[in-house]
Amino acid sequence: MLRLHISTLLGRFSIPNSYRLATRGPFIQRNCVYRQFHLTSTTFVKSNGKTTTFKEEPTYDQKADDLLLELNNIYKDRIIGTKLKRKRLTEKVLDIVRCLPDGVFKPVTIPFMSKVINFLGPSQFEYEELISVLQAVVSGLDANNVRTCQYIPIFYNELVNWDNFKKDPLVRLQVVEIFINYVTLSTNRTLLHRYLDSLALVNNNDLVRITLEAFKTRAPDSKTMVKLAELSDFEDNSISNEILIKFLEACDLELGKNCQLEDSILTLLGIIDIKSRNDFSAYVNVLYFCSKNNLNSLARTTLGKIELMPNNKVIFESLSPEDTNVFVLVATKYSFIPLAKRAIELHKFNPSDSNDCITMSLQTLMQGEPMESLVAKLEQQIENLENDESEEVHHLQSVESYNKILEAVLNLDKPEDYIVQLTTWWKSEHGLERNSDSFALLISKSLDQNDYQKALHCFEESLAEYVHWGVDEEGINMTHLFRLLSMYITESSDAISEKFTVFQKVKSFGHRLDKETLAVMAKLILDQVYIGDLIELLERELPPFDDPKNDRFEVSQYSSLYNLLMDFVLSYEKDSEINWLVYGQIQKYFHVPQESYIPVMKFFCEHERPNAAYLIFHTMRNLHKKKGLDSPTEEIYTYLFSEFGKQLYEEGVFKLHLFLKMDQKVNVDINMLNAILEGYVNLQDILKARDVFNNALSLPKEKGVNETTINLMLKTNTYISLQHTKNFWNNLSQIDYTPTVSNLKQYLIAHCYHGKYSEALKVLQTSRSYGDLEIDADLLATVYNWTLSPKARLQLKEWAQTELPESWKQAEARNSIQENTELPTLIDVHKNIKSIE
Incomplete structure (x- = not known):
């Protein structure tokens, strides 16, 4: 539902709380709560010996459905005149809007309502009525029905040109909110950016608030969040924080897809640095994001920018204890040790804060003191916290604190004995039970050093300690196991049975493989030509489709897997049945690019499977008819006519010719006619060959019969008799053709x-x-x-x-x-x- 940020706006314009109701009438009461039942009927209550009757009227939801049925009858009525029909439809639409729960059309009703509203046009409504109707429509839009509302920009332009829009800032924001909620449904955000730039009459901060509200139900993108950062003045911390949160959420979605992602991150940091110099938390969050996702170059660049900041003293002093911990850990990971030390030195310590106690421990580690010194200081800090009877002591003894110190130990490349001693002490003194975060740190470090055997040992150790890697819903630490599995499968010379055992252990936590690990696992299976296992793997590991008959992945979503499967189809030589089965999986899960069809068709034709090529061609035609994808090209037609004829695939030639006659997009020139002719000549279908030749004769001379055409007709007559061939040769002058050496x-x-x-x-x-x-x-x-x-x-x-x-x-x-x-x-x-x- 659209929610205009009315309280903020009312405060700005000093408008009474009743403003909206008093000046706009019933059509703008967007947030009113309708009663479900009214007094007067069919429920009986006894009071003072008398029976009072209450009548339950239909809910507003039921009323809206009934009114929709009436609207449909009026819309389909062909007897009443257009003027009267528009009047009745307008009244009925407004009645429906009044009865809608929360003032929102159900998504399933949007296509029909759009037909009606488009038929009526904006002139049928008063200004306030038109706003209310559009709000009800836009609030119910989603990716499936938005295409039915292409009239909204026209209605928007009508609203913009009315005086109310120019004079009333509150109405102006209502209209802008409608269009922003409409335009953000498009994945092409260029239009949104241009629209935001064009709104000179609207306060930038209001635009930012409205757009952020829209993105609560839309997938964000990094460029739009950068745009909002440019528009915002960053005076409201909640807004700047929401921009940063949505930006990092967008970065998560765009990882591996957006080659300009790092530029967007640097741009956002530059904006934050200019507009919010005292807020360093954004840098900490970005650094954490870079570290978590191995954007190492960007992390180092960001740390370098911080190192050169003239006011970093003020920045480090302003960091919270928790942010200081995060910053120090990231800085040590990327070997910015002096910068980490400076952050600790400038930090204002609070001895009663467990986060600061951890920071002191990190300082001890960076100073290179022995394990005994680190343990002694930790024990002293725990004792101090216990004396204060603070709950902070439990935090300092927790596995989370252990993990922070462990991360610093690993970042500083402390020896294995150091880690063992630290873990042993924490277990014996504080009952440490390591979790998936603990082992994720150890495994990640081992993999960074290309030591998959050590990482595998850590994984087995975690299983022995009954660590549940998939305990969180998103399985954030599962990425480390997937990385381990990929490296183990790729690098290890172990038997495939052992690799499957590790795979099963990783899969026991219930999460689907990530894209790259899925491709690695599929390659392992394909190398052994275990096609049944491949089919099962894809069925289990790829997300299910809402509509399996029509939905498919884009190649870019699983490019490694797609390329692996397609390469196998085009290269496996032992049994083309296997190639066909694997290609069936490609068609089942992917929108196959048109340029991929010809290589596959050629493969099957070259391996004496012309009917497989025909089935692929047939699939192309069906996709063209059902989804509007590209139809088969002239190149595909000409190749298949030639190949089907050579392989005496009679049914293929006939059906191909039939489809060509129905295909209006293909140019039937002499090259196409020669291909058809070749098919029929090789089949020795003399009558069809003559028909095609006559079609070629009807073309203009400069674009008609050529050397190839004559050769094919000479071959046709050769099948009949030598005399027919001689007659054809001697009569070439009649068609104004001069023979060649060929x-x-x-x-x-x-x-x-x-x-x-x-x-x-x-x-x-x-x-x-x-x-x-x-x-x-x-x-x-x-x-x-x-x-x-x-x-x-x-x-x-x-x-x-x-x-x-x-x-x-x-x-x-x-x-x-x-x-x-x-x-x-x-x-x-x-x-x-x-x-x-």
Whole structure:
């Protein structure tokens, strides 16, 4: 629900609390609480011996549903005139708005209401009424129904041009809030940024508040939060904190996707530094975010900026004890030891604060004192806190405090014995029970040193201590186990059974693998060609779809996994059934980019699975019809016609041609017609081939029949008879076509195909004597290879050596001359075509 920040605004304009109700009427009562029942009926209560009857009227929710039904009847009524219809619809829409629970349309009703409101137009409503209607619509919008409300910008422009918008600042904010809640539903936030820049009449801080309110139900993005930071004056700490929280939330979502994320973080820090010089907590939060997500370069850059700040003395003195701990730990992690020491030196210690006691311990560690000294100081601090009878002593003895000191020990590269002694002392003296944070620190440090064996030992140790890694809902420490699993699978030479055992231990905590670990695990399975396990892995580890029939992931969401699966499909050579099964998983989970279809089709055609290529083509068409994705391209059509024909896949050629006739987006030029013709020629479907050839003849001469077309028709007539071929050749002049050397080669093949070797030699000699076509080495070799008679071959050889000695020598030098004893085929026929369903 839209919530205008009315209390702040009323205070600013000194407007009485009744302002909204008194001046706007019933349509702007957005937050009123409607009673569910009214006195007067059907419930009976006895009082003083008499029976009082109460009647339960329908709830406002039920009334709204009834009114919606009436609205639908009016909207569909074709008898009443347009003017009267608009009047009745307007009244009914306003009645519905009055009855809506919380003044919000249900998302499921938005598409219909949008049709009605768009039909009515803004002029049918009073200003206050139009605001109320739009608020009810926008409050019910979500990503599924927002496309039905494309009229909202038009209505907004109408509101902006009315005097109320220009004169009344409160109304102006109501209108702005409506549009901001509408435009933030788009993932393209450029429009939002331009809109915020255009609102010169609205206070920037109000814009920031309204936009932040909208983002309570929207996924934030880092650039928009930077924009809000630029607009805000940072005088209200709650607003600046909310901007920072939403910004870091957006950074979490954009990790690995936004290549400009680090620039956005630095920009935000620059804005904070200018507008809020005394608030250093933002730097601490950003540093913690960078450290947690291994944005090491950015963390070092930020620490470097802090190191160069002229006023860092004031900054460090203002840090809270907890922020000081975080800062010191991050600074030590990235080896900014002098900066960490300065933060401790300038910090104002409170001996009764357990966080400050930890800071003192960190100071001891950085001074390089032995383990005994650290323990002695901790014991002294605990004793002091116990004397004060403060609860802080329990915090200092807790596993959280242990983890902070352990992190510093690891950051400062203390030896293994130091960690063992610290842990042993804490266990014996304070009953330490390490948690997942403790072991996450140890595992992360080991992995940073590329020591997966040590990390694996720490994991096994955590299991022995019954640590539950998935105890928090988000499983924040599971990322360390996923990183361990990835490195172990990739680097270890252990048997696959042992790797599966570790996988099962990690999975026992109930969290799905992260994207990179899922890809690593899938590779392990694919290397063993365990396709059943792969299918089960994907089903368990990928998030389920709301609508499995239509929903798919974008490739960018799981790029490593997609690339792995696609590479396997295009490279595995042992059994194309396996390739088909894996490709089925790709289609099940991903929106396949169009450029990926041709390589896959080629693979299956080359492996004698043309019907698999056809099924992929069919999937493309269905996606085009249902989801508006790109339709099959001309390149795909031409390739498939050619391949289906070569492999005698008759059904594929016929269906492909049928689909092409229905596809209005494909340009049927001579190249496309040649591809179709090739398909039918190879199938020896003479009638269809002639029909396609006639279509080619109907094209303009400069864009019509070409060398390829004539070759295919020569081949078509070759299948009929030599006489048909001769007739076609002799009549080429009638279609105003001059044969080429390639055409002559096909014509000579026709003679040899029918065993007329002497005639073929005569045609060759005639062409030589006329000199209109150059007889080259390739032509001589082709005629020789198609001539099976030894006598005819000898005659051809002697003639060529006499008349064209250089060309003959070239043919021999290229090893083009073959002494074959079987007639070559006109096409490369692939037999035993298997079926894939």
